[in-house]
Every structure is written in structure tokens, then in C-alpha cells.
Amino acid sequence: MAIRTFRMISSLQAVQGSTGIMVSSARISGVGEALRQGQLSVRQLAEQFLKRIADAEGQIHAWAAVDASGALQEAQRLDEEAQRGHWRGPLHGIPIGIKDIIDVFDLPTGCGSQRWANSYARQDAPIVRQLRQAGAVILGKTVTTPYAYLDPPPTCNPWQTERTPGGSSSGSAAAVAAGMVPLALGSQTGGSVIRPAAYCGIWALKPTFGQLSTRGILPLAPSLDHVGLMAGHLEDLQILWSALRPAPMGIPPLLESPGRLLLTLPEYLQDPRLEPVMHRAFKQWQQQLEQAGWQWLETPLPIPLVEIRRHHAVILAVEAAAFHHGRWQRHPDDYPPKITQLIRDGLNHSAWSYHEARQHLRQARREIDAWLLRAGGWLALPATPGTPPPRDTTGDPAFQSPWSYLGLPVVTFPIAWTSDGLPLAVQLIGPRWQEEALLSLAQQLSQTVPCPPRRLPV
Amino acid sequence: MAIRTFRMISSLQAVQGSTGIMVSSARISGVGEALRQGQLSVRQLAEQFLKRIADAEGQIHAWAAVDASGALQEAQRLDEEAQRGHWRGPLHGIPIGIKDIIDVFDLPTGCGSQRWANSYARQDAPIVRQLRQAGAVILGKTVTTPYAYLDPPPTCNPWQTERTPGGSSSGSAAAVAAGMVPLALGSQTGGSVIRPAAYCGIWALKPTFGQLSTRGILPLAPSLDHVGLMAGHLEDLQILWSALRPAPMGIPPLLESPGRLLLTLPEYLQDPRLEPVMHRAFKQWQQQLEQAGWQWLETPLPIPLVEIRRHHAVILAVEAAAFHHGRWQRHPDDYPPKITQLIRDGLNHSAWSYHEARQHLRQARREIDAWLLRAGGWLALPATPGTPPPRDTTGDPAFQSPWSYLGLPVVTFPIAWTSDGLPLAVQLIGPRWQEEALLSLAQQLSQTVPCPPRRLPV
Incomplete structure (x- = not known):
């Protein structure tokens, strides 16, 4: 697939040596401080990521369209704003990639379709408008599988390019993993956010069904469609979520003091699809958490998977x-x-x-809430059956789709790397609307058992 | 401008001699009866209008895109439905043209833009969905001026092709006037429905502001944007309005028995722009109505024009x-x-x-309602200052825009033809939400002083 560049290369000629700080693997929070203190301009930050795209895109194919000139103009405006003392918050000046089924004004929403490749969006999707208002800089549209389903995309897994990055938010996950952009939006109907994030070794949040607006986004199945968030680091994911989450409605956390109980499912751990390498990594992770004082309960789901x-x-x-x-x-x-x-x-x-099915869906969503509350814990499971398969598939969504169906919030993050450098990830599932608490649990667990860091791939 | 044809011509080769009934100038109500009784199929009806488009489009340029194959497939489905005894109502099988700023699924919404010419809509606008549910057959997208403003379109006035059809709903008005389609949707922010309808000698209704959804339609100025309806005959306009109007909310007619009082404005009749030919035609129309027992009151508008x-x-x-x-x-x-x-x-x-301006708008809309109620009458005015000017302009919207601003419902229809065959039209303006009563008044007036019929142009 040929990448459309929107004058990207010409705009990037000015980038060379613009600043010595290498930002591709830095955290937003750190970069944000540098931006705020004037050590780095928003424009320089955008240029660095655009340069990284120019360098790595030929191997990764994560982008359906890169809007270099638009991003640099927006960066300029945000720099001018900052100089006038107007700071929009932690997303001010932070680059982001948008899955190519989400409308971004004046860019095509290609949806992986040939015929729609020049279908310019005439409005921002509401979620994109929120991002702009928070000061994010949209670098471009990331590759989706055709219509966000399972047909393989041109995108490669940055850790081993002959493997899939997963789908359907393939480009978003690969771009974040390859350091082309610190944040990305994806979408999930089965496992299209959690699976590619897990396969690419990054962090992702699929919020509760209905938390984020799906208006202006190509539907796949509206009863199941979610917007999802991706980042290289937990802190960055938290910043992105804070910018997009609805205003708190005063719903008290269901699990105010959930203690240190983690639930897991025999249906996952005894699934014949579970690869030995994942089984071992997960068991080891369980043990390390146990040694740190966490309790585990292996209990079946109340609704048959x-x-x-x-x-x-x-x-x-x-x-x-x-x-x-x-x-x-x-x-x-x-x-x-x-x-x-x-x-x-x-x-x-x-x-x-x-x-x-619709009746089952409604009832299952009610029942699972009550069950999680009674159990008093959080679900922790392998995010995928194993490592990313070759590129003729985007992988099996069976391990992620139940949580899209139930509409519960899910966070994924890597816990280990295989000997040949592929990520293995877990997913945490929490009660409806409890995204903050879920992210905070993820923080505790990832600090208790840290995943060894990796240098940028490619 | 080259017309995109979507395999139109190949589909039309089968049309020759398919039926002897010439429908281009027939009323929907009559055609509907023929369809219902099986004397004519929906497919034959669509074929006849497509043939008329194929014959006349080269001179009129009313269409941005004609979807012959889609229309014929839909016609086939509607014929099959009818054969199963399922009749959707008076719009079942009736062809319609949609202004090219309104989203129709799988057709481009070009908006008169070069860059958007291949921007395929991924959803029907709600108003289009309503039309489909009522059984209308969408023949294609009609030419709009660029972004529905005043820059001249390629479309010609069917009565004299070197003159403008008006704008911005240029293609919709010209297509209806030329018998290419019995119905069309347009939109009006200043005078973009009433002006082209008047210049083309057809009927149109601009409903009350907010009556019809403008979602899925390119905005020009959301505080002023209206959807508008066009037809060759009053009965057809009534049928289209019945399919699209919101469910009645039980608002009683403000002018339950408005008597036979017509209001007109010195600001219009003494306007220096008013052409003598229009002035004469309007005066004659006034006299004829007076002779038939209608009273006239010439009174200034309570808000300065x-x-x-x-x-x-x-x-x-x-x-x-x-x-x-x-x-x-x-x-x-x-x-x-x-x-x-x-x-x-x-x-x-x-x-x-x-x-x-926004404050004035809000207050003016409230004040005008009270004024119309006190006056106890309906406004009747020349729809335009005169005949359509040459094609380097779409005409002056000054006579139509006050009623977009005030958000009142407006109906236009021809009252006379100039000696060289150009239409002269009036507009009736009624109280907010009183579209049915307004259409009924228009019916009385047009029956009392009928406009001489014309054969199809071109």
C-alpha cells in the first residue's frame, strides 16, 4: 500500500537537527513539562514525530494519511497560544494518530476501503473535537483493517515485521509501538483495541460501553462498538483518558476498597488455544503478585463464555x-x-x-455488574492466547470479545517479552464506569511486577 | 461540467418503448394511482425520468451525479413490495432528486467542491432516510452552487438556458422544471429554495426553521439553514411535506379562521429593485383576488427590513x-x-x-409571531424582484432572506409568464409551524387565480 503523504516530506526538510531531545520514547508528562518551560516547542515536538514517521513508515505502514502541514500549522498556533500564557492542559501540543474510521475534518476517512480513499470528512467526530479542544495535534489517520473487521491490513508488527500488529486498530497500535506518535485512538467491536495493543506491547484502555461518543465513526456493530485509547505508557493513557472522559456523574466506585483480590477465569487458563509461552508468563506474573501480597481467586464467569x-x-x-x-x-x-x-x-x-442475542446482551450486562460487585475483585487475564501470528491474519479476537460484549472497561499492558522479542500482555477488567479505578489498579500491578523496558523497534 | 453517469446510459438502453404513458409532466397523485393499479411499474416510472434526464441534461446540467442503476434496483424492490401488497403510501415509487449538500449513502456529497467530488457519504442524512422509508426512489444528486452560497453553478434555467435557474438549489429547481424528476430536496439559508423555484416556475415550500432535520447536510449558517421541498405541482408538494413533516404536536393553528385577508408590504412593492414586469403581474394578481372576495392590507413589517x-x-x-x-x-x-x-x-x-445579531434574531422571531397573529392574515409578496438574470449570477436573495431570518414557513408558486416565456412567482408567508394551513391557502389562491400552464421546456 502506498502511503499518501500530503506534502509530508517537503515539510520535514526543515526538521533536521531542530532539537537534541529525542522524544519518541519519552512520556507525555515529561515532554509536557519541557513544552511548558519552553525547552521544547510544540512545533519541534511535532517535527520529531513526523521525522520518526518518515524514517519508519516504509517498514511499518501504520498510516493511511499523514497530515504534516496541518499538524505543523496547528503546532505553531499552540506555540503562539502558550507564549500568550494560555496552556490548555497536559495534552497541549501532544501529537496523536486517529484510526481511519474516525472523521477528522478535511482528511479522508478511508475505512480501509478503496472507494472511500478520497472521502474527505466534512466535520470532526465529537471525540476528535474534544481532542482538539484539549490541545492535541493530529498527525494523521492510522491504518484500519477494511471496515474495522478481520481482513489483514498492510501494517506490520514493529517488533517482527512479518507478524501482524493485530487489528482492526492496526495502524494505531503499530504507530505508538514504533514511536511514531505517543497516543492514538482506535475502536473495538470484538477485540480491535486490546488485541493490537497487546501484540504491539503498548498500553490501551477500552472504556465502558457508551462512555465515549461513537458519532462520526464508521459503525461495525453499534451495540458493541467502543472507542479505545492507546499509549506507550500508563501515565500517557491516563492523560488521554482524562481529556476524553465524560464529566464525573458522582457514581461512587463500586469497589471502593477492593482490597488486593484478583480474579481469573479457568475458561481462559485452560483454553486449548493458550500458548505455553503465554501460560508460563502469566503464571509467573501471578506468582510474583502473590509474593507481593495479592490474592488470586480462579472462578468461572457466571455467564457461559x-x-x-x-x-x-x-x-x-x-x-x-x-x-x-x-x-x-x-x-x-x-x-x-x-x-x-x-x-x-x-x-x-x-x-x-x-x-x-440482544436480550441476552442486555441481561448479561446487568448480571456481570452484580457478579463483580459480589466477588469484590478485578479480573486479570491473558490479553491474547499468545504471540502475534503471521500477517495473513490479525489474530483471534476470542480472548477480547467477551468484554466488548459485556461492555466492561478493559486495560491491557505488557508483562513480559519472549526470547525472540515479542510482547506478552495481560488485560484487567473492572466494573462498569470504573475506568479511573481500573487504571489505578493497573498502575499498582505494573509497578509491583514491572515489565522490562525495550528500546524502540525498527 | 461533465456529468458523472454511474452506468446510466447502459441501463437506459432497455427503456425504449417500455410504456406509452408520458409521465414527466404528470402529477404524483395520478401516477401513484396508476402505480397502485399496476398500469405502470415503479421501474417504468424511474426509467422514464432517467430517459428524460438523458435527453435534457446536456442542455440543463442539473445533476452532479445520476444513480441510474441504484434507482432501478430500488424501483425493482418497490415493485416487488407492491406485488406482495405492501404499499408504503403516496411516495411509494416516486423519483426524487437530492441537493448535493445532503448525504445520500454511497453517493458523493460534492457540495460544489472539486476536492469533495469523490466524498462518498457513509450514512443517509435523516431526511433522506425518511424519504427512503416513505418509498421514494432517489435518482441522484442535484447541482448546488459551491458550498450552497452565491457563486454561479453550471446549471441553466430550463426556460431560457442563458439565464440562471437561481441558486443555491439550482439543480433541484431546474431538474423539476425540466420534468427530469417530479420532486427534489433543496436547502435555504438566504433564498436558496424560494428563489430558484420562482425563477424556474415551480412550487416550493421552505418550512419553519427547525421543522426538518439538517443533520447530514453541509452547513452554511446553522442559525439560518433550512431544508426545502420542491415540486412541479402543489399536490405533489403536499405529498412530499406529509412524508417529511414531524408528527403533529397538537399545536392549534394560530390563524384558525384567518378569513380572507392578505397582507403585503410597501417595502417590497416600492422597492426600487422591483421590475415593472413583476410589479404589473403582482398588481394584476392582487386585483383578481380582490375581485374574488379577498381583502388586501398593505402594512409595514414591525421590524425594519x-x-x-x-x-x-x-x-x-x-x-x-x-x-x-x-x-x-x-x-x-x-x-x-x-x-x-x-x-x-x-x-x-x-x-x-x-x-x-443573534439577540436580534431571537427577539425578531418572537415578535413576528405576535404581529402575524394580531394582523390575522397571511403575507403575500413577489418572490423575486423580477425575472431570472443571466447566468453570471444566481440572482438577488434580498426578497427571500428576511423569511429565512425570521424562520417562518414560505410557499412559492408561479402566477404569470412573461411574453418571452419566463415565470413570475409570488411567495406566501405564514405563522410559525403552520405549513399545512399555508399550503391550503396557496391552494385556494392558485385555484382562484390559476397560472396558465406551460409545456415542458427544452
């Missing part, structure tokens, strides 16, 4: 078909095999099976 | 600039002179002048 996955598949197929089938019949050439099969499946389901 | 037009210009410029200025700075080549000047003006206005 097989039911959840079956109903998830029905809702996904039916709603995707409802959105896409007319266009698919008209432009079959614009639909690769997996989304084609999904639409066919959706058209073949009976209304009854969809009705049943 | 000069104030209304000044504040209208401020709101229009400021809101257009707010939407467009970033894109205009980036792509100045995509903005022709008049919209460029509008954006410049908008950027130069003070916040105070905008605030003042």
Missing part, C-alpha cells in the same frame, strides 16, 4: 450486514473475504436469533 | 467563516470568489456584532 461468544457473533454479523449489505451488493469488489463472509452470515441469521 | 438584512448578513458570514475558514486557508483554490468574500467578511466581524 460459549453463550457470550455465540451471541456476540450474531449481533456483530447482523448489525454489520444491516449497515453494509446494500453497498456490498453494489460494490462487491470493495469488500475483502472476511467482511464479505460476515455480511453473508448476517443476512442469513433469523430475526429471532438477533432478538434473542 | 434593513435591520433584518444587516443582521442576516452578519450571522451568515460569521457562521460560514466559522465552518469554512480553516479549510479555506488550506485549500483557497477550492473556494470561488463569492464564498471567499463571505468567509473574509465573517472573519472581520467583531464578536459584538455577531452577539447583537
Whole structure:
């Protein structure tokens, strides 16, 4: 896939030697302080990331469109604002990448489609407007799989380029992992945020269903669609979440003092798909946490996973078909095999099976809340069955999709690296609306058992 | 401008001699009966209008995109539905054209922009969804002036092709007037529905501000933007309005028995721009109605028109600039002179002048309602100062824009033809939310003083 560059290279000629600080692997919080104190300009920061994109994109293919000139103009404006003493907050001047199913004004929303490659958005999606208001600098649109489903994208995993970065937020995860951008937006209907983040060794948050607006975003299955956030570091993820989360509604944390109890599921640990390398890493992580005083309880989910996955598949197929089938019949050439099969499946389901699935979904979301509250703990699970597979797939969403179905908030982060340098990640799942508490738990766990840091790939 | 045809011609080869009924100048109500009784199929009806487009478009240039294959497929589905006994109502199978700033799924929303010419809409605008649900068959997108402002479009007036059809809903009005489609959607921020309808000799309704959703439509100035409806005949306009109007909220008609009082404004009749030919036609129309028992009262508007037009210009410029200025700075080549000047003006206005205009707008909308109620009548005015000017302008919106500003419903229809075959039209203005009563008044007046019918132009 050829990257569209929007005059990127010409704008980047000025970058050479603009500043000595190498920011690609730095934390936003540190960079933010440098920006605020005038040691670094927003423009220099944007230039550094654009240079990193120019250097690494040829191997990674994480970007559907890079808006170098727009980003540099915005950076200039934000520098001028800062000089006038107006500081928008911790996202002021921080570059971000936006998954290419989310509308960004005056950039195409390609959605992995050939026909939509020049479909310029005429409005920002509300979530993009929030980012701009918080001072973020949009570097461009990151590669999505076609229509955010499972057909493989051109993007490579930065740690081993013949492997998948996961999907469908492939470009967002790969761009963050490769240090091309510190933050990115993705979306998840099955496992499209958590899986690529886990495969790329970065942090991600899929908030509670309904927490962030999905307006201005291509739907896959509206009953399951979530916006997701990605970052290289937990602190950066927290900053991004703080900028986007709805105003607190005064909902008290369900697990005010959840103690130090972690729940895990036999359905995950005994799943035949679980690879030995992941099993070992997870067990070791469990033990280290236990030694640090955390308690573990292995308990089955109150709702059979097989039911959840079956109903998830029905809702996904039916709603995707409802959105896409007319266009698919008209432009079959614009639909690769997996989304084609999904639409066919959706058209073949009976209304009854969809009705049943929707009823199950509603009830399951209520039941799981009560169960988590009674259990008094947080779920901790392997984020994926193992390491990223080769690039002819985006990997199996089976380990992530139940939490999209239940609509619970999920955080993923790496806990170990394989001997050949691939990340292994866990996911934490918390009660509905408890994103802050979940991020704070993730912080405790990752500080208790730190994952060894890696240098930038590529 | 080259018309994009979407395989139109190949689909039309089958049309020849498919039915003997010539429908281009027929009323929907009559056609609907023929469809319902199986004398005509929806597909044949669509084919006839597509054939008319193929024959006349080379002279009129009313279409930004014609979706012949999509329309014929939809017609087929609606025929099958009808055969199963499912009849959606009076719009079942009726072709319609949609102004090219309104999103129609899988067709580009070009907005008169070069860069947006391939910007495929990923959702129907809600108003388009309503049309589909009512059974309308979308033939394609009609030409708009660039961004629905005053820069001339490629479209010609069907009655004299060297004259303007008016703007910005140029293609919608010209297509209906030329018998290419019985119905069309337009939009009006100043006079963009009423002016082109009047210049093209057709019927149009600009409903009360806020009655129809403008979601999924390119904004020009959201405080003033309206969706508008166009048709060749009053009955067709009524059918279209019935399909789109919000569910009645039980608001009683303000003018339950308005009697037979018509109000007119000295500001219009003494306006130096009023052409003698229009002045004569309007006076004659007044006299004929008077002879039929209608009373006339010439009374000034309670709010000075000069104030209304000044504040209208401020709101229009400021809101257009707010939407467009970033894109205009980036792509100045995509903005022709008049919209460029509008954006410049908008950027130069003070916040105070905008605030003042918005306050005036709110108060004026309240005051005019009370005034109309006290006056107990309906406003009847020339729709335009005169006949359509040459094509280097879309005409002066000064006679239509006050009613966009005040947000009152307006109906326009022709009352006479000049000796060289150009239409002269009036506009009726009624109290807020009283579209049905206004259409009913228009029916009485047009039956009392009928406008001589014309054969199809071109």
C-alpha cells in the first residue's frame, strides 16, 4: 500500500537537527513539562514525530494519511497560544494518530476501503473535537483493517515485521509501538483495541460501553462498538483518558476498597488455544503478585463464555450486514473475504436469533455488574492466547470479545517479552464506569511486577 | 461540467418503448394511482425520468451525479413490495432528486467542491432516510452552487438556458422544471429554495426553521439553514411535506379562521429593485383576488427590513467563516470568489456584532409571531424582484432572506409568464409551524387565480 503523504516530506526538510531531545520514547508528562518551560516547542515536538514517521513508515505502514502541514500549522498556533500564557492542559501540543474510521475534518476517512480513499470528512467526530479542544495535534489517520473487521491490513508488527500488529486498530497500535506518535485512538467491536495493543506491547484502555461518543465513526456493530485509547505508557493513557472522559456523574466506585483480590477465569487458563509461552508468563506474573501480597481467586464467569461468544457473533454479523449489505451488493469488489463472509452470515441469521442475542446482551450486562460487585475483585487475564501470528491474519479476537460484549472497561499492558522479542500482555477488567479505578489498579500491578523496558523497534 | 453517469446510459438502453404513458409532466397523485393499479411499474416510472434526464441534461446540467442503476434496483424492490401488497403510501415509487449538500449513502456529497467530488457519504442524512422509508426512489444528486452560497453553478434555467435557474438549489429547481424528476430536496439559508423555484416556475415550500432535520447536510449558517421541498405541482408538494413533516404536536393553528385577508408590504412593492414586469403581474394578481372576495392590507413589517438584512448578513458570514475558514486557508483554490468574500467578511466581524445579531434574531422571531397573529392574515409578496438574470449570477436573495431570518414557513408558486416565456412567482408567508394551513391557502389562491400552464421546456 502506498502511503499518501500530503506534502509530508517537503515539510520535514526543515526538521533536521531542530532539537537534541529525542522524544519518541519519552512520556507525555515529561515532554509536557519541557513544552511548558519552553525547552521544547510544540512545533519541534511535532517535527520529531513526523521525522520518526518518515524514517519508519516504509517498514511499518501504520498510516493511511499523514497530515504534516496541518499538524505543523496547528503546532505553531499552540506555540503562539502558550507564549500568550494560555496552556490548555497536559495534552497541549501532544501529537496523536486517529484510526481511519474516525472523521477528522478535511482528511479522508478511508475505512480501509478503496472507494472511500478520497472521502474527505466534512466535520470532526465529537471525540476528535474534544481532542482538539484539549490541545492535541493530529498527525494523521492510522491504518484500519477494511471496515474495522478481520481482513489483514498492510501494517506490520514493529517488533517482527512479518507478524501482524493485530487489528482492526492496526495502524494505531503499530504507530505508538514504533514511536511514531505517543497516543492514538482506535475502536473495538470484538477485540480491535486490546488485541493490537497487546501484540504491539503498548498500553490501551477500552472504556465502558457508551462512555465515549461513537458519532462520526464508521459503525461495525453499534451495540458493541467502543472507542479505545492507546499509549506507550500508563501515565500517557491516563492523560488521554482524562481529556476524553465524560464529566464525573458522582457514581461512587463500586469497589471502593477492593482490597488486593484478583480474579481469573479457568475458561481462559485452560483454553486449548493458550500458548505455553503465554501460560508460563502469566503464571509467573501471578506468582510474583502473590509474593507481593495479592490474592488470586480462579472462578468461572457466571455467564457461559460459549453463550457470550455465540451471541456476540450474531449481533456483530447482523448489525454489520444491516449497515453494509446494500453497498456490498453494489460494490462487491470493495469488500475483502472476511467482511464479505460476515455480511453473508448476517443476512442469513433469523430475526429471532438477533432478538434473542440482544436480550441476552442486555441481561448479561446487568448480571456481570452484580457478579463483580459480589466477588469484590478485578479480573486479570491473558490479553491474547499468545504471540502475534503471521500477517495473513490479525489474530483471534476470542480472548477480547467477551468484554466488548459485556461492555466492561478493559486495560491491557505488557508483562513480559519472549526470547525472540515479542510482547506478552495481560488485560484487567473492572466494573462498569470504573475506568479511573481500573487504571489505578493497573498502575499498582505494573509497578509491583514491572515489565522490562525495550528500546524502540525498527 | 461533465456529468458523472454511474452506468446510466447502459441501463437506459432497455427503456425504449417500455410504456406509452408520458409521465414527466404528470402529477404524483395520478401516477401513484396508476402505480397502485399496476398500469405502470415503479421501474417504468424511474426509467422514464432517467430517459428524460438523458435527453435534457446536456442542455440543463442539473445533476452532479445520476444513480441510474441504484434507482432501478430500488424501483425493482418497490415493485416487488407492491406485488406482495405492501404499499408504503403516496411516495411509494416516486423519483426524487437530492441537493448535493445532503448525504445520500454511497453517493458523493460534492457540495460544489472539486476536492469533495469523490466524498462518498457513509450514512443517509435523516431526511433522506425518511424519504427512503416513505418509498421514494432517489435518482441522484442535484447541482448546488459551491458550498450552497452565491457563486454561479453550471446549471441553466430550463426556460431560457442563458439565464440562471437561481441558486443555491439550482439543480433541484431546474431538474423539476425540466420534468427530469417530479420532486427534489433543496436547502435555504438566504433564498436558496424560494428563489430558484420562482425563477424556474415551480412550487416550493421552505418550512419553519427547525421543522426538518439538517443533520447530514453541509452547513452554511446553522442559525439560518433550512431544508426545502420542491415540486412541479402543489399536490405533489403536499405529498412530499406529509412524508417529511414531524408528527403533529397538537399545536392549534394560530390563524384558525384567518378569513380572507392578505397582507403585503410597501417595502417590497416600492422597492426600487422591483421590475415593472413583476410589479404589473403582482398588481394584476392582487386585483383578481380582490375581485374574488379577498381583502388586501398593505402594512409595514414591525421590524425594519434593513435591520433584518444587516443582521442576516452578519450571522451568515460569521457562521460560514466559522465552518469554512480553516479549510479555506488550506485549500483557497477550492473556494470561488463569492464564498471567499463571505468567509473574509465573517472573519472581520467583531464578536459584538455577531452577539447583537443573534439577540436580534431571537427577539425578531418572537415578535413576528405576535404581529402575524394580531394582523390575522397571511403575507403575500413577489418572490423575486423580477425575472431570472443571466447566468453570471444566481440572482438577488434580498426578497427571500428576511423569511429565512425570521424562520417562518414560505410557499412559492408561479402566477404569470412573461411574453418571452419566463415565470413570475409570488411567495406566501405564514405563522410559525403552520405549513399545512399555508399550503391550503396557496391552494385556494392558485385555484382562484390559476397560472396558465406551460409545456415542458427544452
